[in-house]
Structures are given as C-alpha cells and as structure tokens.
Amino acid sequence: MNAAGPVIPNFGQGSxxxxxxxxxxxxxxxxxxGDTLEPRFVEHVELTLIAVGVGFVLAFALALYAxxxxxxxxxxxxxxxxxxxIPSLAIFQILVPYFGLTTTTVEIPLxxxxxxxxxxxxxxxxxxxxxxxxxxxxGMGLRRREVLTRVELPLALPAIVxxxxxAVVSTVSIxxxxxxxxxxxxxxxxxxxxxxxxxxxxxIYAAGxxxxxxxxxxxxxxxxxxxxxxxxxx
Amino acid sequence: MAPAAEIVFDRVTKRYAGRDAAALQDLSFEIxxxxxxxxxxxxxxxxxxxxxxxxxxxPFDSGDIRIDGRSIRDLAPVELRRGIGxxxxxxxxxxxxxxxxxxxxxxxxxxxxxxxxxxxxxELLALVGLDPADAGRYPxxxxxxxxxxxxxxxxxxxxxxxxLMDEPFGALDxxxxxxxxxxxxxxxxxVAKTVIFVTHDIDEAIMMGDRIAILREGGVLAQYxxxxxxxxxxxxxFVAAFIGEDRALRRLALHRVGDVPLGPVRGQTPxxxxxxxxxxxxxxxxxxxxTGRDAVVVVADDGAECGxxxxxxxxxxxxx
Amino acid sequence: xxxxxxxxxxxxxxxxxxYHHAGFLAHKALEQLELSGAALAIGAAVALPVGIAxxxxxxxxxxAIGASILGRALPIIVLIAFxxxxxxxxxxxxxxxxxxxxxxxxxxxxxxxxxxxxxxxxxxxxGMGMSRAQLLTSVELPLALPLVFxxxRVAAVTVVATAPIAxxxxxxGLGDVIVNQASYxxxxxxxxxxxxxxxxxxxxxxxxxxQRVVTPHGLATRVKHAGDERKExx
Numbered sequence: 001m002n003a004a005g006p007v008i009p010n011f012g013q014g015s016x017x018x019x020x021x022x023x024x025x026x027x028x029x030x031x032x033x034g035d036t037l038e039p040r041f042v043e044h045v046e047l048t049l050i051a052v053g054v055g056f057v058l059a060f061a062l063a064l065y066a067x068x069x070x071x072x073x074x075x076x077x078x079x080x081x082x083x084x085x086i087p088s089l090a091i092f093q094i095l096v097p098y099f100g101l102t103t104t105t106v107e108i109p110l111x112x113x114x115x116x117x118x119x120x121x122x123x124x125x126x127x128x129x130x131x132x133x134x135x136x137x138x139g140m141g142l143r144r145r146e147v148l149t150r151v152e153l154p155l156a157l158p159a160i161v162x163x164x165x166x167a168v169v170s171t172v173s174i175x176x177x178x179x180x181x182x183x184x185x186x187x188x189x190x191x192x193x194x195x196x197x198x199x200x201x202x203x204i205y206a207a208g209x210x211x212x213x214x215x216x217x218x219x220x221x222x223x224x225x226x227x228x229x230x231x232x233x234x
Numbered sequence: 235m236a237p238a239a240e241i242v243f244d245r246v247t248k249r250y251a252g253r254d255a256a257a258l259q260d261l262s263f264e265i266x267x268x269x270x271x272x273x274x275x276x277x278x279x280x281x282x283x284x285x286x287x288x289x290x291x292x293p294f295d296s297g298d299i300r301i302d303g304r305s306i307r308d309l310a311p312v313e314l315r316r317g318i319g320x321x322x323x324x325x326x327x328x329x330x331x332x333x334x335x336x337x338x339x340x341x342x343x344x345x346x347x348x349x350x351x352x353x354x355x356x357e358l359l360a361l362v363g364l365d366p367a368d369a370g371r372y373p374x375x376x377x378x379x380x381x382x383x384x385x386x387x388x389x390x391x392x393x394x395x396x397x398l399m400d401e402p403f404g405a406l407d408x409x410x411x412x413x414x415x416x417x418x419x420x421x422x423x424x425v426a427k428t429v430i431f432v433t434h435d436i437d438e439a440i441m442m443g444d445r446i447a448i449l450r451e452g453g454v455l456a457q458y459x460x461x462x463x464x465x466x467x468x469x470x471x472f473v474a475a476f477i478g479e480d481r482a483l484r485r486l487a488l489h490r491v492g493d494v495p496l497g498p499v500r501g502q503t504p505x506x507x508x509x510x511x512x513x514x515x516x517x518x519x520x521x522x523x524x525t526g527r528d529a530v531v532v533v534a535d536d537g538a539e540c541g542x543x544x545x546x547x548x549x550x551x552x553x554x
Numbered sequence: 555x556x557x558x559x560x561x562x563x564x565x566x567x568x569x570x571x572x573y574h575h576a577g578f579l580a581h582k583a584l585e586q587l588e589l590s591g592a593a594l595a596i597g598a599a600v601a602l603p604v605g606i607a608x609x610x611x612x613x614x615x616x617x618a619i620g621a622s623i624l625g626r627a628l629p630i631i632v633l634i635a636f637x638x639x640x641x642x643x644x645x646x647x648x649x650x651x652x653x654x655x656x657x658x659x660x661x662x663x664x665x666x667x668x669x670x671x672x673x674x675x676x677x678x679x680x681g682m683g684m685s686r687a688q689l690l691t692s693v694e695l696p697l698a699l700p701l702v703f704x705x706x707r708v709a710a711v712t713v714v715a716t717a718p719i720a721x722x723x724x725x726x727g728l729g730d731v732i733v734n735q736a737s738y739x740x741x742x743x744x745x746x747x748x749x750x751x752x753x754x755x756x757x758x759x760x761x762x763x764x765q766r767v768v769t770p771h772g773l774a775t776r777v778k779h780a781g782d783e784r785k786e787x788x
Contacts, residue, residue, distance in 0.1 A: 090747035166626065
C-alpha cells in the first residue's frame with residue numbers, strides 16, 4: 001500500500017471498540033473509509049464493469065452468430081453450461097501460472113462467467129419474436145438487417161436486460177472471491193479481517209454490506225433502465 | 235402507383251424439398267386489375283403457398299407470375315414486397331411499436347416525410363373503422379378484431395396496387411368475422427385494389443369473391459370463375475362436393491330481390507309476406523317455404539310496393 | 555519461452571501431486587461432499603416447502619424473486635464471514651452459509667414450477683372434484699417436478715463449486731489445499747483445483763442423468779435445457 005499506514009485495521013493502537021471485539025465500530029469505518037473501503041469499492045466496481053462489459057460484447061456477438069447459424073447453438077450452450085460449473089477459486093488458481101497475480105487472472109474467469117450467463121439470455125431474447133411477427137416483417141419487405149434492428153433486437157430487450165441483471169449481480173458476488181488472489185476488490189478487507197483472531201467484525205460487516213449494496217444498486221439501475229427502455233405493454 | 239394491378243399465374247409449379255407430391259401443379263389463371271380473387275380449397279390444396287409465391291416469401295420452381303405484365307423475378311424480393319400489402323391470420327403486429335408506428339412501417343422504409351406519414355396513419359385508421367386517436371396506443375391494448383383492422387391499415391399504408399390476405403379472419407369469432415367481411419368488401423369498393431384472399435371457408439369465398447379459384451389437393455386448379463358461375467356449373471364432382479348440395483340456395487343468396495326483375499303485384503291476401511329490397515333471394519324463398527306461399531311482395535324503404543317475386547322467378551334466376 | 559516451460563512443468567507437477575496423493579485428495583473430496591450435501595439438505599428443507607406452498611397458492615412472487623436476487627447478491631465470502639462472527643470456526647458455520655446460498659435457486663425454481671403449472675390442467679383437476687391436497691400431490695407436483703429438480707441441480711452445483719472457499723473458515727475439503735499454498739506449493743494448489751473442477755463437473759453430469767431418469771415420460775420434452783436458469787426477473 002502507501003505511506004499512509006498499515007491497512008490491517010487493529011494492528012497497533014485502535015479504539016476500545018476495535019480492541020474490545022464489539023459488534024460494529026462506526027469510528028473504524030470513518031477512520032478507514034478513505035484508505036480501505038473506498039478504494040476497494042471503486043476497484044470492485046471496475047472489476048465488475050469490465051467483466052460484464054467484455055462479457056456482454058462477446059456474448060452478444062456469439063448470440064448473433066448462433067441466431068443466424070442454428071447448428072452451433074447446442075454446442076455453445078453446452079460449453080457455456082459446463083463453464084458455469086467450474087469453481088471460481090479453482091479457475092483463479094489455475095490461471096496464476098500463466099498471468100501471475102494480475103487483473104488479467106481475475107478478469108478472465110469473471111468475463112467467462114458473465115459470458116455464459118448472458119449468452120443464453122440474449123439468444124433466447126433474439127428468438128422471442130413470434131413467428132407471425134417475423135412473417136409480417138418479411139412480407140412487408142424488411143431486409144434481414146432491418147428485421148434484426150427494428151423487430152428482433154427491440155423484442156430481445158427484456159431478456160437482455162434480464163440477463164444483464166443476473167450477470168451483474170453474480171459478477172459482483174464472484175469478484176469477492178478474486179480478492180483471495182490479490183488485494184483488489186471488496187473481498188480483500190474481508191479476507192484480511194478473517195485472518196485476525198478473533199475476526200474483526202466491523203470490517204466484515206462494512207465490506208459485506210458494501211458488496212451486497214453494490215449488487216442491489218446495480219440491479220436497481222438495470223430495473224430503471226428497463227422501465228425507461230421498454231414501454232410497450234406485454 | 236397504379237390503383238390496381240393485373241396478376242397472371244403462368245404454369246406455376248412448386249415442389250417442397252423432401253416431399254413427393256407437388257404443392258402446386260401447373261397453375262395458370264389471370265386476375266384482372268381490381269378483382270377480389272379468393273383462393274379456396276381443402277388443406278393441402280396449396281392455396282397459401284400460391285399466395286406466398288406472389289410476394290416471394292416462397293420461391294417457385296418453374297413457370298412465372300406477372301404483375302402488370304412484369305415478372306416478379308425481375309424485382310428484388312424486398313422491393314417487390316414493399317409494393318404489395320400483406321395480411322396474415324395472426325396479424326403479426328409489432329408489439330413494441332405503437333399502432334401508428336406499425337402502420338407507417340413501409341412508408342418509413344420508403345422514406346416518406348413525417349407529416350405525410352402522420353396524415354396517412356390518421357386517414358387509414360378512419361378507413362378501417364378505428365379512432366385516429368388510437369395511433370399512440372400499443373397493439374396489446376386492442377381486441378383481436380381491432381388488431382386485424384390495424385393489420386389491414388398497415389398493409390394498405392403505402393397504397394399498394396395489390397393486397398395479399400392469408401385467412402385474415404380465421405382466428406376471429408363469428409360475429410367479428412362477419413362484420414369484418416362486410417367491411418373489407420366495402421373497403422374493396424372504395425380503394426379498388428386487386429386482392430388475393432385465401433380461405434378454406436367456401437361461404438366466405440362466395441361472399442367475398444368477385445372470382446373464386448378452387449384448388450384441390452396436389453395444387454391443381456379445379457375451377458376458376460365467378461361465384462355464380464361456379465355454383466351454377468361446378469366443373470366436376472370435387473367442386474360440386476366442395477361447394478355443397480345446397481348450391482342452388484347459395485346462388486340465390488348472391489342476388490338481392492331489388493336487383494331481380496319483378497312481376498306486378500297480383501291480388502294477394504294482405505298477409506302475403508313483404509320483404510325489403512336488400513333481402514337476398516335466398517331469404518325470400520326461405521320465407522315463402524316457411525309461410526306456404528309462392529310469392530313475396532318487395533317493398534321500398536318508404537313502404538311503396540315495387541313488385542312481386544315468385545318461386546318461379548327464383549327458379550328462372552337459377553336457370554340463367 | 556522459459557515461463558512457458560515452467561508452466562508446463564507446473565501442470566505436470568500438479569498431475570503428479572494428484573497421482574501421489576490420491577488417497578488424501580479423495581478424503582478431502584469426500585469431506586467437501588459431506589459439507590455440500592448437508593448444506594443442500596438444509597437449504598432444500600427450507601426452500602422447497604416454502605417455494606411449493608407459495609407456488610400452489612400463487613402468492614408471494616415477490617418473495618420468490620427476492621430470494622433469487624438476494625441469493626445471487628450475497629457473496630459466499632460475506633456469508634461465511636458473517637456466520638463466522640456468529641457461529642465461530644468450523645463445519646456448522648460453513649454449512650449454514652452454503653445452505654443460504656442453496657436456498658435462492660431452489661426456492662425460485664420451486665415457486666416457478668408449481669405456480670407455472672398450466673391453469674387448464676389445474677382447472678380440469680378441480681372440475682373432477684380433487685381436493686387441494688390431491689391437486690397438489692397428484693397433479694401440480696408431478697408436473698412441476700422437472701423444474702423443481704432443475705433448481706436442486708443448480709443449487710447443488712453452485713454449492714459444490716463454492717465449497718472450497720469454506721476452507722478459509724475451517725470448512726475442510728479440497729479447499730484446505732487450495733488456500734494453503736505455503737504447505738502444498740503451487741503444484742498442490744493446482745492439483746486440488748483440478749480435482750474440484752472434476753468433482754463439480756461430476757456432480758453436474760450425475761444430477762443431469764438423474765433428472766433424465768426421474769422425469770415422467772410425458773414430460774421428457776419439457777425438461778429445461780442444462781444450465782437453463784430463470785431467464786428474466788420481475
């Protein structure tokens with residue numbers, strides 16, 4: 001870290017609340033917001049946005065391809081389902097020899113998980129357009145691209161936003177495990193607090209609340225986005 | 235754009251991959267401009283296939299279809315379709331667009347100005363019997379019959395000279411269906427388009443069509459003529475069975491008593507049934523049978539007697 | 555190039571570790587399965603009756619959706635750390651944390667499954683004079699079974715794949731090796747990670763096969779695609 005001081009909270013002098021293993025110490029949160037919680041929170045947001053952003057681009061491209069070429073759908077779906085069963089802690093560790101303790105090591109699995117959540121949702125969305133709507137569109141003389149942009153994509157929006165909600169919330173959650181490898185993200189203060197004996201409760205609760213709050217906040221943003229984007233009654 | 239187009243099917247054959255029997259076999263017939271032509275027949279007769287060949291939703295193997303003398307192969311499918319209205323049974327309105335946006339789909343593709351589109355939407359909604367104020371609502375807020383009206387307006391949006399309708403009323407309840415049948419006939423008189431209309435319902439075909447093409451299994455044209463001619467002279471046993479044994483009565487239903495030459499009113503008893511000019515001959519005959527008379531008196535809207543229709547007149551009508 | 559050689563060597567060493575410590579790893583895997591099984595059983599005992607009851611009454615969709623969002627938003631680290639501060643180190647803490655994790659998918663799917671039984675079928679059963687209990691046991695549950703099982707399967711794989719994390723709070727299992735690079739070196743960490751992946755893939759395949767077997771014949775075509783989860787929330 002930097003010269004501001006040790007991050008380990010109850011190392012050296014702490015308040016009576018901290019040393020006395022009380023349930024929650026507001027003074028610690030106030031004292032360490034700037035050097036511990038806030039930077040970890042910002043890192044967590046970054047990790048999540050990069051993972052979901054990259055995962056979304058890849059999943060979108062894959063889903064468009066599978067939408068055109070129906071044959072590849074089943075194999076991709078199966079691989080995606082299989083990837084989701086890979087334990088996160090294991091995959092993080094397996095990547096370490098290749099990429100070291102870097103952001104890349106953390107982001108590859110996070111991108112992978114959000115990809116396999118988003119892909120089936122986007123594909124299902126693209127296929128949600130009823131056959132008669134597609135027939136009418138073709139019959140009116142819409143080109144393939146026009147059918148995609150004017151009919152299929154708008155009708156896929158509910159499923160795409162639904163997928164994004166699952167992906168974002170899951171990624172926020174899984175990113176905490178990534179902190180086991182490095183010092184990044186809101187998992188880091190929790191791992192640190194667990195090393196104390198007894199575990200430092202305030203840090204666990206504060207970081208935990210921030211993680212859950214972040215996930216719910218992302219979810220809320222997407223719900224609002226959905227409300228703004230999708231105005232037709234269903 | 236021409237108000238109506240002439241359509242020619244010229245020895246059209248269509249075979250679906252993996253099936254032995256042809257869907258359409260050597261189909262040839264002409265639809266004069268402005269005609270309401272109904273394709274009717276049992277399932278497997280290829281009537282929907284024949285319809286979808288016209289806007290090239292289904293490709294055909296051999297033969298040709300010409301619109302105003304021009305082969306549909308000479309146009310890109312997309313260009314072709316933008317000049318043809320298309321109405322299907324499930325309507326297929328875009329659920330994410332307002333009714334107005336649905337209707338102006340093709341005009342927008344054709345690059346019409348916003349003002350022109352808005353005016354067209356209002357005009358069309360009124361034409362199909364909806365409130366122009368409904369343009370901002372979504373399809374999900376409408377009933378099945380209203381949705382099909384919107385579908386019709388959408389098909390008419392760019393004023394195409396040809397309208398294809400694939401069992402448009404098949405999913406509606408009988409009352410709504412009947413109301414729409416009458417309105418589409420009225421609409422046809424107003425806009426004078428060429429219409430190709432597919433149904434499996436012979437009653438609907440007789441009621442709607444200027445001309446009827448009856449297709450039998452294997453996509454062979456069994457008969458192509460006016461409803462009256464088909465009912466009077468079915469080409470073969472298949473057509474006779476398809477139009478039903480009450481074809482004489484069905485034929486009488488095509489005529490209204492006001493359009494038939496009437497005899498002078500003879501000295502009948504006061505309880506001789508009286509019917510309005512718009513009554514069909516079929517219903518007049520039904521009334522005679524019911525009351526045990528051999529004549530009815532036809533009266534005008536103001537109550538004046540126009541003349542008398544006898545059972546013999548009706549028989550003569552059938553002999554024509 | 556040198557790094558590549560080292561990586562290849564590390565992986566070979568990892569497989570060597572698995573080979574030489576097969577008995578030890580099997581023991582650890584069994585520990586992990588015990589923990590996962592106990593957590594799953596507790597989770598199921600809570601989630602399934604609640605989900606089925608709410609689904610039968612067609613009430614509380616908010617609870618089902620909330621469970622699904624919260625189930626994803628609560629990171630396992632936070633859960634483990636939280637219960638650690640209450641229940642202390644060891645098996646019980648981890649079991650409860652993992653059970654909470656398992657509750658989300660099981661409750662949501664059980665609710666969806668029973669709530670989603672076709673209304674026509676339910677009405678026909680009512681019309682034949684079935685009591686509520688008969689309706690539930692002889693119509694709704696059999697029809698809902700495949701989707702209920704999907705929830706159990708998703709929960710099981712999630713729990714098994716997540717269980718290694720429990721090692722940081724004395725949960726045992728293969729995670730003991732993964733989080734203890736100091737003792738087992740990188741080859742041990744990688745070897746155990748590979749074992750975890752095999753274990754969770756094995757559980758996934760086993761449950762998928764079991765689902766095929768237990769699905770009533772008439773419903774075979776309705777079984778949701780592997781890895782299919784709730785596509786859309788709210």
